[in-house]
Amino acid sequence: MTEEQFVDSFRKYQKKGNWWCDFHPVAKMVTCLSLGFMCLIVFRWQVGLIIFLLAGGIAFLTPVWKKYFKMIGIMFLLGCVFTVIVRLYVHMGDPGPVAFYLFGKSVPVAAIISCLDLIFMIEGFLGIFLVFFMTTEMRDLCCCLEQLGMSSTVTFMVLSTFSSITSIKEKLNRVRESQRARGIETEGNLFVKVKSILPVLFPVIISSMTGIEDKTLAMDARAFAADGVHTSLRKIQPAKRSEKTVAVVAVIVSILGCVAGKLFL
Amino acid sequence: MAIEVKEISFSYPGNPVTAVENVSMKIEKGERVAIIGQNGAGKSTTVKLINNIYKPTQGKIFVDGIDTSTKTTAQIAPHVGYVFQNPNDQIFNDDVIKEIQYVLRYWKLSEEEIGQRTEEAIEVTGIRPYLETHPFDIPLPIRKFLTIAVVLAVSPDYVILDEPTAGQDLWGCEQLKIVMDYLKKKGKAVITISHDMEYVAEHFERVIVMAHKNVIADGSKEDIFYQPDILKEAHVTPPLCARIGQKMGIKKKILNIQELVENL
Amino acid sequence: MSVCIEFQDVSYAYPLTKKAAVRHLNCKLEKGKCYGVIGPNASGKTTFCNLMRGLCPKFYGGILKGNVLVEGKNLEEWEDGELSVRIGYVFQDPFAQVSGIKETVFEEIGMGLENTGVEQEEMIRRILEIAKVVKVDTLLQKNPLALSGGQCQRVAFASVLALDSDIIVIDEPTSQLDPDGTMDVFEIIGALKRQGKTVIIAEHKVDLLAEYCDEIIAMAEGTIIAQGTVREVFQLQILREKKVRIPQVVTLALLLEEKKKALSSIPVSEREAVAMLKERGDI
Numbered sequence: 053m054t055e056e057q058f059v060d061s062f063r064k065y066q067k068k069g070n071w072w073c074d075f076h077p078v079a080k081m082v083t084c085l086s087l088g089f090m091c092l093i094v095f096r097w098q099v100g101l102i103i104f105l106l107a108g109g110i111a112f113l114t115p116v117w118k119k120y121f122k123m124i125g126i127m128f129l130l131g132c133v134f135t136v137i138v139r140l141y142v143h144m145g146d147p148g149p150v151a152f153y154l155f156g157k158s159v160p161v162a163a164i165i166s167c168l169d170l171i172f173m174i175e176g177f178l179g180i181f182l183v184f185f186m187t188t189e190m191r192d193l194c195c196c197l198e199q200l201g202m203s204s205t206v207t208f209m210v211l212s213t214f215s216s217i218t219s220i221k222e223k224l225n226r227v228r229e230s231q232r233a234r235g236i237e238t239e240g241n242l243f244v245k246v247k248s249i250l251p252v253l254f255p256v257i258i259s260s261m262t263g264i265e266d267k268t269l270a271m272d273a274r275a276f277a278a279d280g281v282h283t284s285l286r287k288i289q290p291a292k293r294s295e296k297t298v299a300v301v302a303v304i305v306s307i308l309g310c311v312a313g314k315l316f317l
Numbered sequence: 318m319a320i321e322v323k324e325i326s327f328s329y330p331g332n333p334v335t336a337v338e339n340v341s342m343k344i345e346k347g348e349r350v351a352i353i354g355q356n357g358a359g360k361s362t363t364v365k366l367i368n369n370i371y372k373p374t375q376g377k378i379f380v381d382g383i384d385t386s387t388k389t390t391a392q393i394a395p396h397v398g399y400v401f402q403n404p405n406d407q408i409f410n411d412d413v414i415k416e417i418q419y420v421l422r423y424w425k426l427s428e429e430e431i432g433q434r435t436e437e438a439i440e441v442t443g444i445r446p447y448l449e450t451h452p453f454d455i456p457l458p459i460r461k462f463l464t465i466a467v468v469l470a471v472s473p474d475y476v477i478l479d480e481p482t483a484g485q486d487l488w489g490c491e492q493l494k495i496v497m498d499y500l501k502k503k504g505k506a507v508i509t510i511s512h513d514m515e516y517v518a519e520h521f522e523r524v525i526v527m528a529h530k531n532v533i534a535d536g537s538k539e540d541i542f543y544q545p546d547i548l549k550e551a552h553v554t555p556p557l558c559a560r561i562g563q564k565m566g567i568k569k570k571i572l573n574i575q576e577l578v579e580n581l
Numbered sequence: 582m583s584v585c586i587e588f589q590d591v592s593y594a595y596p597l598t599k600k601a602a603v604r605h606l607n608c609k610l611e612k613g614k615c616y617g618v619i620g621p622n623a624s625g626k627t628t629f630c631n632l633m634r635g636l637c638p639k640f641y642g643g644i645l646k647g648n649v650l651v652e653g654k655n656l657e658e659w660e661d662g663e664l665s666v667r668i669g670y671v672f673q674d675p676f677a678q679v680s681g682i683k684e685t686v687f688e689e690i691g692m693g694l695e696n697t698g699v700e701q702e703e704m705i706r707r708i709l710e711i712a713k714v715v716k717v718d719t720l721l722q723k724n725p726l727a728l729s730g731g732q733c734q735r736v737a738f739a740s741v742l743a744l745d746s747d748i749i750v751i752d753e754p755t756s757q758l759d760p761d762g763t764m765d766v767f768e769i770i771g772a773l774k775r776q777g778k779t780v781i782i783a784e785h786k787v788d789l790l791a792e793y794c795d796e797i798i799a800m801a802e803g804t805i806i807a808q809g810t811v812r813e814v815f816q817l818q819i820l821r822e823k824k825v826r827i828p829q830v831v832t833l834a835l836l837l838e839e840k841k842k843a844l845s846s847i848p849v850s851e852r853e854a855v856a857m858l859k860e861r862g863d864i
Contacts (some may be wrong), residue, residue, distance in 0.1 A: 055718075055721060055722075058687070058689070058704060058721065058722050059649035059709070059721075062687075062701070065702070080768065085708065105643075172466075191682065191683075191684075202642050204696075208682070210682075211681075211682035212681060212682060214682075214784075215682055216681070219681065220604065223406075225407040227406060227407070227409055229370055229406070230399075230401055230406050230407040231409075232370060232389070232390035232391055232394070233368050233370055233390060233394060233398075233401075234394055234398075234399075234407075234419070234420050234467065234468075234471070235391050235394030235395055235420045235423070235424070235471065236391055236392040236394075236419075236420060236423055237389060238391070239389050239390070239391075240389075247702075250455045251409065251410075252409040255408075255409040255410070255411065256409065258453075259405065259453060260587055262453060263677060266672070266674065266677035266678070267639070267677065267680070267681065269670075270672065270677060270678040270679075270680065271638065271680065272636075272640070272661075272665055272670075272694040272738075273665065273669065273670045273671070273672070273678070273741055274665075274680070274696060274740055274741070274744070275662060275665045275666050275693050275696045275744055276665075276694050276696050276698045277661040277662040277665055278662035278663075278665065278666060278696050278698075279660070279662050280697070280698045281698045282695050282696050282698060283694075283695050283698050283699060283700060283701065283704070284695055284701075285687075285691045285695055285701065285704055285705075286688070287693075287701070289650075355759060355760075355761060356730070356731065356759040356761070356762070357729070358730060412596050447668045456622055456623060458622050459622075482757035483756055483757065484622075484753065484757075484785065485622075486620075486621040486785060486824070486826065487621060487825070487826050488621055488622070488823045488824060489622065496744065498583070512759050515829070543608060552760065552761055553760070554760065557788070557829045557830070557833075557851065558829075559856070560851060561833070561851065561854060561855060564855045565855070565858055565859070574829065574832060574833060574836065575836070577833065578833065578836045578837055578840055578842070579840075581858060
């Protein structure tokens with residue numbers, strides 16, 4: 053991109069060229085949050101599965117689909133293994149209709165259903181959550197929320213928390229480099245790795261915290277405390293009527309879904 | 318006994334651009350060598366390769382005859398000590414003494430040995446007034462001396478100092494002189510990366526000039542600091558004494574102020 | 582010349598410390614001048630800078646005695662936001678000053694303008710203008726987190742200068758930079774001087790300060806031990822007694838004096854020193 057094109061891009065609305073990525077961030081957040089919470093509240097596999105599939109469907113229509121399915125795939129596997137082990141172990145041998153026998157003990161149908169409920173409650177929520185975060189620029193979301201009246205301090209806290217995760221990672225890498233240079237073995241089997249990383253983990257996090265003081269001062273030097281309305285360099289298209297409608301519908305569906313789910317499922 | 322760098326090239330993982338290309342040098346035990354040049358010339362990468370933090374993609378490095386590619390970084394550390402430019406990357410204990418003794422204890426040295434080495438390192442670096450202070454509350458220039466103390470306690474034969482004078486005041490520079498004298502007395506080789514040419518001219522006999530990822534000159538400081546073309550290529554200005562000496566047309570290759578005064 | 586910052590018998594101690602960081606500071610800084618603040622580490626240079634920017638005691642807490650006046654108005658009477666626009670502050674660590682929440686240098690520079698509610702077109706104009714002055718116009722599309730120290734420090738300058746403050750306080754901006762980066766910073770300082778800004782810069786690189794500053798404020802052990810023009814201050818005996826670093830050309834002149842080979846006066850730059858030596862007809 054030439055400089056002129058680059059500068060000019062700020063004069064137009066920020067666009068990625070994908071309907072879901074360009075969906076108004078606040079409307080998207082409302083939609084995803086309400087569906088996600090319905091999933092948590094109803095706590096039944098039927099609802100969870102629908103949301104899970106819906107999230108997958110949306111993700112499939114965005115450019116990040118590969119990354120999404122990789123991540124959700126790992127989470128799904130982990131979720132399944134974890135819940136199955138915990139739930140089945142607890143409920144093995146319980147009375148009630150039996151689905152099958154394992155190691156000579158009965159596995160009741162109820163236990164399997166409860167497993168499914170838990171898995172899809174978690175994965176449905178995670179799915180919709182991921183599809184939101186992977187396709188939304190936090191800065192745009194914060195900028196829109198600010199326009200709706202959220203305080204700029206909150207914006208800054210949210211954004212810097214996200215950025216501090218990457219900075220901790222970088223710092224940890226540098227410290228481990230210096231550990232090696234000092235003669236502490238960090239290469240080798242898992243035990244060696246864990247043993248070398250444990251003593252530095254806490255200090256690295258603490259020293260990253262002290263970095264926040266510098267950041268606050270730097271923000272102050274950029275007139276963060278100035279009174280009055282903040283403006284924004286990036287322009288985000290105001291929510292279209294259709295986007296607002298989707299959000300409202302999602303909220304209504306979620307409320308109805310919660311009530312119906314609790315009553316009938 | 319020496320560090321031998323033989324035609325090494327290196328590019329950082331995930332970055333196709335090479336950081337150093339075909340670099341060779343030999344540093345004898347007890348030598349004092351300064352590597353100078355612009356940022357991005359490949360100085361830090363070269364010493365990190367010597368320290369075996371990274372392994373060259375081509376070529377080999379031998380430390381006292383040991384091929385570093387067959388060893389882990391930690392195995393080279395007892396021979397080559399590295400004081401990082403930014404002390405914050407190096408310190409992770411919540412206590413000064415613990416920080417100095419960390420590796421010594423890891424190596425399970427005897428209490429007596431540990432005590433003696435710690436005492437010596439504290440004495441030479443002048444950090445005694447800060448023993449009770451939390452390492453992160455020690456002023457940054459002094460924290461650098463703490464990281465020097467850590468390396469002195471390990472007592473490697475080759476000590477790498479990355480920008481030791483950055484941010485130091487006169488006290489710091491005098492303390493650094495004590496450290497340099499101590500290392501000389503112990504017969505250690507010192508390799509420094511520095512932008513401070515006065516410091517280089519004062520403490521080092523040999524200067525290696527790097528530019529465009531390679532060594533462009535290697536010689537005595539008198540030689541190097543009186544070759545304007547090479548210095549210009551490396552974006553380095555010689556020490557003030559050399560500049561004034563040259564401008565005043567003094568024939569002798571002067572590198573310290575006393576000598577300059579006598580010749581004016 | 583009008584006074585823009587005045588210290589009236591200012592003493593200050595950080596919280597939880599018994600010893601005052603600075604004691605009985607008295608000085609007047611005039612508009613449009615460039616001041617170099619020198620002294621050993623822990624002599625109170627940074628505290629001095631923090632005081633005039635109002636960070637002590639507002640941000641750090643602690644106890645302040647005496648008055649710090651900015652444009653005739655006591656610090657406490659200034660609104661935080663107003664002061665941060667009036668006095669720009671560039672810090673020591675280039676990397677700590679990047680906000681970390683902007684994805685391009687262009688936006689990073691614009692952040693201060695967003696915070697002060699500048700309209701978009703004006704914002705773009707100012708960013709491009711400042712970027713030229715501090716020579717970051719080729720970096721605009723880069724991620725601020727991927728810059729070198731020198732580049733980072735220049736971006737930090739740009740971000741602060743975008744606010745068009747009349748007074749710029751700079752605390753050891755070059756201690757992490759290489760010679761090229763250092764020269765960049767001093768070139769910016771030269772440009773600020775030409776624009777009529779008041780510049781206060783704490784630095785160890787006294788040779789460069791001697792060349793760029795109008796006046797020097799020397800500090801040691803929390804007090805101001807000397808203030809005056811570059812030539813006046815650097816030849817004072819007290820600086821050497823208190824281990825304050827002085828430019829090498831001054832050391833050279835003083836040594837020549839000792840050897841009864843004195844120059845016509847004390848030089849403050851290499852150029853001056855060479856001129857004086859030549860005029861003396863040496864060799």
